[in-house]
Amino acid sequence: MKTLQRGLSLALLFVIQTTFGATDIVTTIQMIRDGETMVSSDGAFELGFFGTGKSTNRYVGLWYRNIKVRRVVWVANREAPLTGPGGVLKVVEPGFLVLLNDTTGTAVWSSKKSRTVQNPIAQLLDSGNLVVRDANDDRPENFLWQSFDHPTDTRLPGMKLGRNYVTGIETYLTSWKSDDDPSPGDFITQLDPTGYPQVLLKKDTKIQFRLGPWNGFGFSGGPEERKDATYMLRLVMTEKEVYLLEESISTSVITVAVVNQSGYVQRWTWVSATQSWVMYANLPADSCDQYKLCGAYATCTTASPFCRCLDRFVPKDPEGWTRSDRSNGCIRRSNLSCQGDIFLKYSGIQLPDSRNSRYVKISTLEDCKAECLKDCSCMAYTQLDRSKGTGCLFWFEDLSDMKDRPKQGDDIYIRMSFSEEAETVANSKGRKTDITVATSLTSVVIIILISLSLFLYIRKRLNYQNLRRKGQHLGSSEKNSELPLFGLSVILRATDHFSIDNKLGEGGFGPVYKGILEHGQEIAVKRLSKDSMQGLDEFKNEIIFISKLRHRNLVRLLGGCIQGDENMLIYEYMPNKSLDMILFDQTKNMLLDWQKRFNIINGIARGLLYLHQDSQLQIIHRDLKTSNILLDSDMNPKISDFGMARCFQGTETEAKTRRVVGTYGYMPPEYAIDGLFSTKSDVFSFGVIVLEIVSGMRNRGFSHNADNLNLLGHAWTLYKEGRSLELVDPGLAEPYYFSEMRRTIHVGLLCAQKKPEDRPSMSTAVFMLINEGVLPEAKQPGFFTEREVTVTQRPSSTNAANATNEITITMLEGR
Ligand SMILES: *[C@@H]1O[C@H](CO)[C@@H](O)[C@H](O)[C@H]1NC(C)=O
Numbered sequence: 001m002k003t004l005q006r007g008l009s010l011a012l013l014f015v016i017q018t019t020f021g022a023t024d025i026v027t028t029i030q031m032i033r034d035g036e037t038m039v040s041s042d043g044a045f046e047l048g049f050f051g052t053g054k055s056t057n058r059y060v061g062l063w064y065r066n067i068k069v070r071r072v073v074w075v076a077n078r079e080a081p082l083t084g085p086g087g088v089l090k091v092v093e094p095g096f097l098v099l100l101n102d103t104t105g106t107a108v109w110s111s112k113k114s115r116t117v118q119n120p121i122a123q124l125l126d127s128g129n130l131v132v133r134d135a136n137d138d139r140p141e142n143f144l145w146q147s148f149d150h151p152t153d154t155r156l157p158g159m160k161l162g163r164n165y166v167t168g169i170e171t172y173l174t175s176w177k178s179d180d181d182p183s184p185g186d187f188i189t190q191l192d193p194t195g196y197p198q199v200l201l202k203k204d205t206k207i208q209f210r211l212g213p214w215n216g217f218g219f220s221g222g223p224e225e226r227k228d229a230t231y232m233l234r235l236v237m238t239e240k241e242v243y244l245l246e247e248s249i250s251t252s253v254i255t256v257a258v259v260n261q262s263g264y265v266q267r268w269t270w271v272s273a274t275q276s277w278v279m280y281a282n283l284p285a286d287s288c289d290q291y292k293l294c295g296a297y298a299t300c301t302t303a304s305p306f307c308r309c310l311d312r313f314v315p316k317d318p319e320g321w322t323r324s325d326r327s328n329g330c331i332r333r334s335n336l337s338c339q340g341d342i343f344l345k346y347s348g349i350q351l352p353d354s355r356n357s358r359y360v361k362i363s364t365l366e367d368c369k370a371e372c373l374k375d376c377s378c379m380a381y382t383q384l385d386r387s388k389g390t391g392c393l394f395w396f397e398d399l400s401d402m403k404d405r406p407k408q409g410d411d412i413y414i415r416m417s418f419s420e421e422a423e424t425v426a427n428s429k430g431r432k433t434d435i436t437v438a439t440s441l442t443s444v445v446i447i448i449l450i451s452l453s454l455f456l457y458i459r460k461r462l463n464y465q466n467l468r469r470k471g472q473h474l475g476s477s478e479k480n481s482e483l484p485l486f487g488l489s490v491i492l493r494a495t496d497h498f499s500i501d502n503k504l505g506e507g508g509f510g511p512v513y514k515g516i517l518e519h520g521q522e523i524a525v526k527r528l529s530k531d532s533m534q535g536l537d538e539f540k541n542e543i544i545f546i547s548k549l550r551h552r553n554l555v556r557l558l559g560g561c562i563q564g565d566e567n568m569l570i571y572e573y574m575p576n577k578s579l580d581m582i583l584f585d586q587t588k589n590m591l592l593d594w595q596k597r598f599n600i601i602n603g604i605a606r607g608l609l610y611l612h613q614d615s616q617l618q619i620i621h622r623d624l625k626t627s628n629i630l631l632d633s634d635m636n637p638k639i640s641d642f643g644m645a646r647c648f649q650g651t652e653t654e655a656k657t658r659r660v661v662g663t664y665g666y667m668p669p670e671y672a673i674d675g676l677f678s679t680k681s682d683v684f685s686f687g688v689i690v691l692e693i694v695s696g697m698r699n700r701g702f703s704h705n706a707d708n709l710n711l712l713g714h715a716w717t718l719y720k721e722g723r724s725l726e727l728v729d730p731g732l733a734e735p736y737y738f739s740e741m742r743r744t745i746h747v748g749l750l751c752a753q754k755k756p757e758d759r760p761s762m763s764t765a766v767f768m769l770i771n772e773g774v775l776p777e778a779k780q781p782g783f784f785t786e787r788e789v790t791v792t793q794r795p796s797s798t799n800a801a802n803a804t805n806e807i808t809i810t811m812l813e814g815r
Pocket residue numbers: 260261262263264282
């Protein structure tokens with residue numbers, strides 16, 4: 001009975017096939033001869049015999065049937081060619097697909113059989129997968145064999161690249177030997193699940209290039225996905241298998257991934273308009289992609305120098321490093337002590353080689369940290385799939401093969417000695433008392449030394465002012481001043497005699513010019529306007545402060561030029577000018593994506609923290625605003641203009657001035673109204689800047705409907721209604737960053753609260769920005785309607801102090 005049934009169904013299949021021409025199924029009573037083909041039922045794929053180049057070798061391969069430029073995407077007998085045309089492909093019992101040399105009757109290739117079935121057939125599926133199965137069972141898990149488990153150099157959509165722990169099958173790509181020879185070449189591409197999955201390109205067994213690890217969305221630091229991509233990559237991890245799957249979004253687009261004979265992983269897409277295959281991605285893409293080029297704890301940047309130690313790391317072999325031998329990598333500048341170690345965040349990094357990493361399903365960043373802290377050999381952690389928080393990845397050895405990928409990189413938190421903490425989050429809890437005592441003793445000594453040298457310096461300057469009044473020239477002692485002095489002729493040459501073309505803008509006390517020194521260094525020259533008394537004060541102030549300060553988020557003073565009537569300060573040049581010029585410009589603001597903006601916010605915060613705490617002078621800037629934030633070539637922020645800065649000493653925490661200086665829109669109420677200032681005034685200005693950066697709008701001059709709210713008021717209203725994200729500049733709306741955006745807005749509002757005592761210190765603000773955790777509820781910000789500002793701007797009282805307020809403010813507003 002069974003036999004009859006079987007005979008009938010086979011006959012039926014045969015009838016169907018002969019009626020419709022090409023066949024997608026081969027049974028035990030059929031065969032495919034050289035010259036005949038199998039075609040998938042939708043007509044997309046064709047399987048048949050082909051030859052290469054001049055050789056008479058014949059192979060069985062698979063290609064897209066309707067594409068004129070033939071691309072063989074799979075080869076059955078890549079290692080065992082038929083030497084001539086007499087080949088046949090057939091299915092034999094109990095379940096093999098075999099390729100026979102018809103004249104000799106010998107098999108040159110066969111599919112492996114996993115089990116015995118009654119009625120084996122081979123079928124070419126619409127996905128391009130050639131399968132051997134039982135005629136009555138088309139469930140994929142019951143296939144006897146499938147070509148998708150044995151790819152050659154091409155990955156088709158729907159193919160799993162990875163490992164199946166149950167069957168033991170590993171699926172990977174191997175390049176062809178040459179254009180004419182499909183036999184296995186030197187390069188393989190595989191998904192390596194060791195530690196945490198990443199894609200490796202190997203030459204024999206040596207790793208050439210690494211993509212990943214998988215960060216929950218894509219490969220860390222991998223090439224940017226095209227907006228018009230027609231496929232989606234997915235990483236699947238179960239107890240039984242780990243694989244990477246490419247799913248087509250649009251079936252009308254034909255796209256494949258290939259490893260070529262010279263070791264490149266490429267994506268090729270068929271473009272029907274031009275009737276050609278176009279390469280859309282090619283990896284390795286740049287020299288940084290060379291595996292472990294830079295050694296441990298270094299990152300590779302495509303701009304030279306290629307290898308850079310991470311911040312707070314130094315070359316392990318400094319001599320070798322200067323000889324451009326970077327293989328030894330870098331080490332921490334302060335040793336770890338295990339107890340009390342901290343973690344510092346590094347962003348925009350392609351995560352290190354994950355073969356020594358361990359994945360743990362933990363949902364919050366705080367828990368990742370706590371877990372890593374417990375184990376002294378845990379060197380770093382990162383949170384995968386940040387928005388969903390699906391887990392943490394921990395590294396237990398030196399971190400290697402990292403790259404700077406500002407856009408596609410990830411955050412990694414690296415273990416550091418607690419002594420590195422000072423610059424990031426000072427005065428955080430949990431320090432040992434004796435250390436605190438030691439530190440504060442040192443601080444006292446340093447403060448005394450600095451005050452002493454400041455005193456001497458100011459005295460020298462005052463002497464100089466006296467000399468100047470008497471019309472005398474610069475004494476030789478002046479040349480020994482700590483501030484390097486430039487000759488006037490040098491500056492004139494550099495700025496082309498202050499040519500109008502070189503003018504960059506107006507600074508606090510006069511025009512600013514661009515200049516180029518003889519050896520090519522670019523500088524910015526701030527020239528004190530003659531006969532500006534206030535300008536002279538600010539000029540002095542600036543010298544006093546900035547020559548003492550050094551931080552990567554403060555603009556650097558290179559020197560001064562004081563000759564004849566000229567008083568000038570020379571700074572490093574900032575190619576991207578000031579933040580307001582980019583942020584509030586409709587077209588330029590596209591240069592600032594969310595990551596850049598977040599980086600700018602953090603940079604300003606760190607610069608301020610340094611001024612407030614770490615510089616040991618406790619400086620209040622008093623005129624923070626977007627036009628005083630300069631941007632370097634990488635869009636790193638640098639705080640500038642210390643003309644109005646004030647220094648606090650000893651226990652003083654708040655001061656009162658009768659002369660209110662600053663800029664409306666950035667001034668807190670207690671200062672604008674009562675002239676009270678403290679570090680918390682800067683915190684307020686910082687809060688305003690944060691909201692301006694997030695929204696791309698100015699606090700002053702902001703208008704929204706007719707509700708009379710300024711940006712602060714508007715932000716607060718949205719926040720109260722749980723709609724904070726509506727504040728975000730529409731161009732930035734990337735769901736991936738929503739939680740970071742929400743937190744940033746929240747921190748901005750906390751900083752801009754009405755009462756100074758409610759505002760966080762800068763160290764707390766820095767901490768809140770980079771750490772996830774519950775933030776306190778923000779209270780009403782100071783000056784949240786335009787009307788409020790107007791009222792305080794025109795004081796009704798007629799006393800002298802208030803009159804001064806008005807004049808100063810009016811004068812400064814225009815800047
Ligand atoms: C492989 O791809 C690279 C990069 O596009 C190319 O330079 C090289 O010639 C290709 N190799 C072969 C053998 O086609």
